[in-house]
Amino acid sequence: MAQSDSSGSLIRRATDLLLTGFDDYNASFSDLSRRGKRRFEAGDRVGMRSDVVARMALYDQSVDEVIGRLEESLANRLWSRSIWKEIHKAFAKAIDDRLDAELYKTFFNTTSRRLFKTRGVDPAIEFVALDIQPTDRITHPVSRHTYAVGGDLGDTFRRVLRDYEFSIPYADSAGDGERLAERLRSELLAVGESAITSIELLETVFYREGRAYLVGRAFGRERYLPCVIALVQEDSQVRVDALLVRRLQVSILFGYTFSYFLADLPTVGDAVVFLRTLLPDKPIDELYTVLGRAKQGKTERYRAFVRQLLVRPEETMVEAEGQRGMVMAVFTLPSYPLVFKLLRDRFAPVKTIRRHEVIERYHLVHRHDRVGRLLDVQEFKDLRFPRDQFSSELLDELMSECQRIVRIDDDTVVIRHSFVERRVRPLDLYLKEVDEAAAHHAVTDMGQALKDLARSNIFAGDLLPKNFGVTRSGRVVFYDYDELTLLTDCNFRHMPKATNDFDLYSDETWFHVDDNDVFPEEFPRFLALKPALLEVLRDAHGELFDADWWLQVQSRIRSGESLDVPPYTDEARLRG
Template sequence: MNKELINKTAEEIQIGYEKYIQNFKKLTKVSPLHFRSRDWSGMQETHLKRLRLYKDQVNATKNMVLALVKDCYSDYNFWKTTKEHYSKNITERKDRELAETFFNSIIRKSYPGLAINEELMFVHEGYNTCDIYSNEDLYHTYPSSLGLQKIIQKIIDDFDFETQYLNKEADIQFLVHSVREVILSRYTISEDTITQVLKSVFYRNKAAYLIGRTFVGGKWMPFIIPFLNGRKGVFVDTLIFDPKIMAHLFSFTRSYFMVEVDIPSQMIAFLHAVIPHKQIHELYNAIGFNKHGKTEFYRDFLMHLQQSEDKFVIAEGVKGMVMTVFTLPSYNIVFKMIKDYFDPPKTMTRQEVREKYKMVGLHDRVGRMADTHEFEEFHLPLDRIHPELIRELKNTVNSYLEFRNNELIIKHVYTERRMIPLNIYLEICTLEEAKQAVEEYGHAILQLAKANIFPGDMMTKNFGVTRQKRVVFYDYDEIEFLTDMNFRWKPKPETFEQIYASEPWYDIKANDIFPEDFKRFMIGRQDVREHFFEYHQNLFNPDYWISIQERILSGEWIHALPYPNEIRFRPEEEV
């Protein structure tokens, strides 16, 4: 075997990874500049570039590797030895787990028909094998001996955004008051009380977030401080102690943070301590390493398969016209496959559906669209698949199936967090819960609109309810940019023929939308229909939709706060 070629191949893959991570850091590093100068379009463009970076670098590295290895591209022993050399080369890297995932991506693109293979790929390594280095450079530390006022003052001083503040002294007093109200009213400060705040600032959309924790009462209490940069300067918007709100900030429905990270596993360990019920793969996603998040998800999935015995079944809810959806009841994930043939009136192609999912992946999800992972050659043990599901898969997605030995190999599938379909939730919840759910449903639609997304099919079966009772959209086959839609009032009939016409008597183009018609299909539950119509009157007003379009087209980036307005320190008009 050509040792020189093996060494060169391992070296080229490592060079490709280093280019990726250097460019990732370079793009991330400009986020503070965008925040400081209120360059929100620049922030969006940078985020989009970073999202595309991994795929572009993998393709470039793959092409270089294939040109180098030539006839060895399908040689099993060649790749096995290359992996061993690559593993030695990256042993001392502090981001070793990300470098392993990059190698996996290259070999999956280079080796024909490769499924998950433990000899050729890094399958069970990753996060838990990484060394946890000294924390000195990870966070600032504030001992209780400083006193609350000085601690808050020092935190504010340590995170100078190098631009005008709205009112720094007022911010300090807002924070002091909140800490006294939430922590000092319940806990006694002692000598071992200490506060730690990550040195890296988490940027997303128009906000910057500090993430920290205080050891008090024998336990760590996490907190998040959001900053905004308004027309009058930077200001602290609130102080978050509520774990549900913190979890929502790192939700699978949110876009990724722009945050400088030297040692990813160290950052993840801290975040996991602060938000313990978030999965490791979700946290990697949150800080922008979504490809490694996908790797960590798959490792978690394999472990769960080993520790469970239930069978994969058809997911609950109304069967979709475009997607076949199944799940493992003991695992909080659904698997979605594009059907071979779509039921009428759907007319799009498979490729068009895939483009919609890519569109979501590159767009601001504003907390209202679920993140997905896309897999090819996904293996499932046949004895874990319910016979009814096997029949459904053969009937709807047969071209994507391969039965080999004791496995079902799925050629293409999306994974997504499982939620209760909104139509089912409305059938089983109380009246008060239903009112809250339909209010959330309307908020989801309008917040998506403000992010330039028109959901298309807005029926309740296409929305889900999360554990925090948040309503999220998850059916992407008909989404469009809001600015491409034409919102219209329905013309008033004037003649006898127009009044009694069995079909619309006026011209309707493909992108014409009549919000007045939404009432006919949006809510089926009778005891909350009128509440919904009254609460969300704007949904049915074409002029309101047009006003959102005009704001977007004028260049405005409409920011959706990931926390309730009620907890903000200042009213909107003051900032």
């Protein structure tokens, strides 16, 4: 039966509102991303961070605005499933030929799920395409500059720098060109390439935490390498700081332990396709996320995980390896590198923190500069999984420990709220599994992680190795956030000196301690490291046990200084 004129009009208006809503969101997203250049030129790292946070909030704001307009337009038919089925069809047709159609679909899904409070998936009023990769339809190349190398490579890099202009000058473009050429030649020779034939770089510049990045690749006769040029602003001039040509370096830069880039990409899908040529093992969901498309990243992460469940129907989800959490129940699918973290109904007695405080700390990490040392976390609501894909032991624990957010509907387990993180190897287990050299390296990097976090205004709180993990790239990260706090909220103190034998030998603390007091001299007691490993940590980072070091960092942050934590090692940096 044909639609009535009134119904057809409602469907067209609703479809137009959804399309316009996403287009408006996308335009605002681009406006904020474009500020990256201005922030970089001004050396305004704080402003760059505020733009990233504002852009993260933009999505939900835009969805809420669209829902308000739909409410005015659809009135009492706002929750009509029959109308929404037709809106779904009309919207699908309208976006069919758009390059970033998947982003539109996700926006539609968020709107419909929020309206209908959908639990699980409702294919009648949302888009479900578990068997389709969002980049399959990308057929044209992302915009880029291509440089044929026919003569002096230093001249080529000087041309590159001329093509990427800023309102402030380069400090030494001639010298930077020579240093880039020397480093690239050396790296290509190391992989058996004697000549460089061309370099291609994306037109879009990527900005994050005070730096700018020119992203592309360099071709030899037989192979190509990533080619990422890191720029910094110093004294109102631009200087080349580093060249990243190894996949591991670039993978870390585009990884899940850093904040999102400000990059004004005309389309996102084609950029993801290009980045996959540099990082073929990087999950698509992580690339969308690090480009600032966090909602799309969540969608792709969910799709990928459900596909894995379909491919491995015999595999069951189990409790994650590591010590049992006192605040969170944590489970994983052994064949897939994610963990799901669920708040327990009751925390262990030693934990005085409240549920809303834990949630806020996870939100803090999501918004904060993670400096490569905190796992990004995504919040999911109303997930549904087949009951038979949970081990009986895990299901018993969830039903006894997490009843407030877990229930069983027939053959389905419904999880009302969870945090999802990339799975890493718990440091306490890692230290038992590796040889002495690897253990020493991990403990040393744990100390560096604490320093990096401190410089980003984060104090981890619980320093036990079980709360740290080791990534595939060998970096130590922190992932248990219930005791994490801002460094500027801590009161770092030296241990008071006992004045008599009674105080000296007392089993009880004989001086007053506030909740936010921290005594770095006591850290060795809480690290639970073997004496030999503790000594390695002392030798490399002894200042961590001195309150004065923490107070100095705290003072610099409170004065407004933005402390730099480069996303690459000194090995990648160019020497002037």
